Amino acid sequence: MIVKIAFKNIWRNKLRSWVVIIAIALGIFGGLAVISTATGLSKMRQNNAIRTYVSHLQLHDSAYLKYGRLDDTINQQADIITYLEKSKKVKGISPRLKVESFIQSAGGTSGVILNGIDPEKERQVTDLNEQCIAGNFLERYKQKPPIIISQKLATKLNARVKTTIQCSFTNNMGVPITGIFKVVDIFSTSNSMYDELNAFVRLEDLQNLTSIQGSHEIAVVLHEGKEVEQFREELISKFPNQHIASWRGIAPDLGYADKMMDLVMTLFLIIIMLALAFGIVNTMLMAVLERKKELGMLISVGMNKRKVFWMIIWESIFLALIAGPLGIFSTYLAVNFFGRVGIDLSFAAQGLRSIGLESTLFPILDDKYYVIISILVIITAILSCIYPALKALKLNPAETLRTA
Amino acid sequence: MIKVTHVTKTYDDGKVRVEALRGINVEIKNGEFTAIVGPSGSGKTTLLNIIGGLDTPTEGNVIIGETNIAQLSENQLIDFRLNHIGFVFQSYNLIPVLTAKENVEFLMLLQNKSEAERDERTTKLLKAVGLEDQINKKPNEMSGGQQQRVAVARALASKPDFILADEPTANLDSASTANLLDIMYRLNQEENMTFVFSTHDQRVIDRAKRVITVEDGKILSDIYT
Structure with a gap:
């Protein structure tokens, strides 16, 4: 009966109850929408970085990372590649030879990292080939070795497809080396800074130029991103002399963004719950104050204070039980819809690209947030009506019946 | 039997001191009207509240049956009121969201009575007050007399x-007052309630078997009619 009365009580003032319910639902929707948008942005940045240039794991010779010498190539390369190719967890690997180079054309100069790659293997690891405008991913062009440069670098060098450019660097003996390449394609990723600093040539062309066999880096992409750390440990135990880093170690800013996002989400959850708490406290306090006489009567005729207390608590729980699912369900629909079709942010495409983001955002909301929000809504509802309920308990029945 | 002995009630908020009851002594036997x-x-409502355990006396004792309710704790008083005292208020004070049947049933639910017992008694009582055809109506769908x-x-x-009925007819018209008094009188006669x-409604005073007049917190007269 207490529960029944409590449920009926919230509909006494339908307008007020609906205003509170909608306000709570909107608060939950707004908070979860922000969380899903932020998660979507963070994941997009992460995925773009992993897909475009970081990969899940990178292996280097420890000395190469320390001194950056050209001849510090991976010394167990054959064993490592064999091991990786046999592993069912690995989706693709790409060995790379990396040389810091001075690049120049008739129209300009710049400093770049010249990446020697095997196009076929690189396709398994990055989507660089998909970012090429002409669809020529380092295919041979007549007699000159091919190179692909970014749109940003092309603009800087005033170069285009078929432009001949020159790359200069010194080998490990200090001997200057110059290579002549033909631009076969121009790429453009979502990270303009990466674009500006990288150019790609065929691995064997760069090996021939530098007289270095092997590679400086092996990029690895796994089938399941969540297995990264576990697989990294496996590789470290197998190849202890190599420096093996996961994407979090290679691009710590991406990992920090993840942690930052967790912090932001916690903050948003607190804000949502505070808004919910104030809404409920306000409503329930009004409900108690305007029903002083009735509550006094209930105590007068023999309803003990424990039951009065629980009646108020139940009223609050009912408000939350109606508002919570409403907010959560509307968020679920919105996140699913926009998670499929995306949110068009093309008006800010340039700015987004400069921080490694695309112009279509796909909101993501982990299922755990629906569960967390549901539990928090109930807990907040109960906690926030304790004060109004205690207020009701302090009523003096004789006084309320006389004065109200 | 209700036995009120040497009851005083003083309200003192630190600035104003009001002596609402000044040494009341009265006995009300079972079956009285x-x-x-x-x-x-004059202090009549204060006296009623003290007899009903809604208020506590500053001094004196209120013995109902064999229980001195002046010595009960707040929670014990609530339980005592539930099981020993019925209240009728001036402004009805029904629970607005419940039907007539649910309002009557409410106290029995608090007493943990079985559904069968609740149903039987609710039907009997609503019939006794002539509202057997109004059981599913909510208070706002009924007249003041019906409420x-x-x-x-x-x-x-x-x-x-x-x-205990605190000015039960104050908000009723003559016909409803007569009807209500008839019902209560019949319950008194037939069930010895x-x-x-x-x-201060003369129509109630006229039907009462005993009239206790209170003035300035004291009993001025106590007359059996």
Whole structure:
């Protein structure tokens, strides 16, 4: 009966109850929408970085990372590649030879990292080939070795497809080396800074130029991103002399963004719950104050204070039980819809690209947030009506019946 | 039996001190139909509240049956009120979201009575007050007289030792007042139910078997009619 009365009580003032319910639902929707948008942005940045240039794991010779010498190539390369190719967890690997180079054309100069790659293997690891405008991913062009440069670098060098450019660097003996390449394609990723600093040539062309066999880096992409750390440990135990880093170690800013996002989400959850708490406290306090006489009567005729207390608590729980699912369900629909079709942010495409983001955002909301929000809504509802309920308990029945 | 001995009640908020009751002594036997009368501010409602355990005396004892309710804790008083006292208020004070049946049933639910017992007694009581055809109506769908009859049925639902009615006819028209008094009088006659009213309604005073007049916190007269 207490529960029944409590449920009926919230509909006494339908307008007020609906205003509170909608306000709570909107608060939950707004908070979860922000969380899903932020998660979507963070994941997009992460995925773009992993897909475009970081990969899940990178292996280097420890000395190469320390001194950056050209001849510090991976010394167990054959064993490592064999091991990786046999592993069912690995989706693709790409060995790379990396040389810091001075690049120049008739129209300009710049400093770049010249990446020697095997196009076929690189396709398994990055989507660089998909970012090429002409669809020529380092295919041979007549007699000159091919190179692909970014749109940003092309603009800087005033170069285009078929432009001949020159790359200069010194080998490990200090001997200057110059290579002549033909631009076969121009790429453009979502990270303009990466674009500006990288150019790609065929691995064997760069090996021939530098007289270095092997590679400086092996990029690895796994089938399941969540297995990264576990697989990294496996590789470290197998190849202890190599420096093996996961994407979090290679691009710590991406990992920090993840942690930052967790912090932001916690903050948003607190804000949502505070808004919910104030809404409920306000409503329930009004409900108690305007029903002083009735509550006094209930105590007068023999309803003990424990039951009065629980009646108020139940009223609050009912408000939350109606508002919570409403907010959560509307968020679920919105996140699913926009998670499929995306949110068009093309008006800010340039700015987004400069921080490694695309112009279509796909909101993501982990299922755990629906569960967390549901539990928090109930807990907040109960906690926030304790004060109004205690207020009701302090009523003096004789006084309320006389004065109200 | 209700036995009030040497009861005083003083309200003191630190600035103003009001002596609402000054040494009241009165006994009300089972089956009485008693009206406590007096002008506004005379102390009749305070006396009724103290008899009903809604307020505690500053001094003195209120013994109902064998229990001195002046010595009960707040929670014990609530339980005592539930099981021994029925209340009828001036402004009906029904639970607005419940139907007539649910309002009557409410106290029996608090007493953990079985559904069968609740149903049987609710039907019987609503029939006794002439509202058997109004059981599913909510208070706002009933007249003042009908609401007060539901309140009487509710007061009787918990099988109390006696019923305290604080100016029960103050908001009723003549026909409803007569009807309500008839019902209460019949319950008094047929079931020996004790009624104690606080009132200044002459129609109630005329029907009372005993009239206690209170003035300035003292009993001025106590007359059996």
